[in-house]
Amino acid sequence: SFIFSLYFHQLVPWIGACLGRDLGAYRYLSDSVRGFESPEAIGSAIRLAGFEKIKLQRFIGGAVCLHLAEKPVR
Numbered sequence: 001s002f003i004f005s006l007y008f009h010q011l012v013p014w015i016g017a018c019l020g021r022d023l024g025a026y027r028y029l030s031d032s033v034r035g036f037e038s039p040e041a042i043g044s045a046i047r048l049a050g051f052e053k054i055k056l057q058r059f060i061g062g063a064v065c066l067h068l069a070e071k072p073v074r
Contacts, residue, residue, distance in 0.1 A: 004063050008033070039065040 009030045016026030037045075039062075043054050051069035058065050 004061055008063070039067070043067060 013023055013026040013030055017023035020026070039056055039058070042065075043056055046054055046067055046069050051071050054067060054069040056065060056067055
């Protein structure tokens with residue numbers, strides 16, 4: 001969401017620079033998150049790995065996602 005993006009990519013690095021005096025570490029954290037695959041792409045990779053009944057649960061407006069899947073017994 002826009003509000004989370006503003007908070008995580010702008011405000012968190014600024015707070016980190018003020019409190020921890022390490023802007024680079026907090027900027028690295030927010031920049032690295034941008035490189036994550038989408039939840040749908042991760043779900044596809046899980047399916048390609050042989051899992052079934054894949055479910056996706058989103059938390060905090062989609063900022064955190066949990067994938068649940070079953071590996072069939074063969």
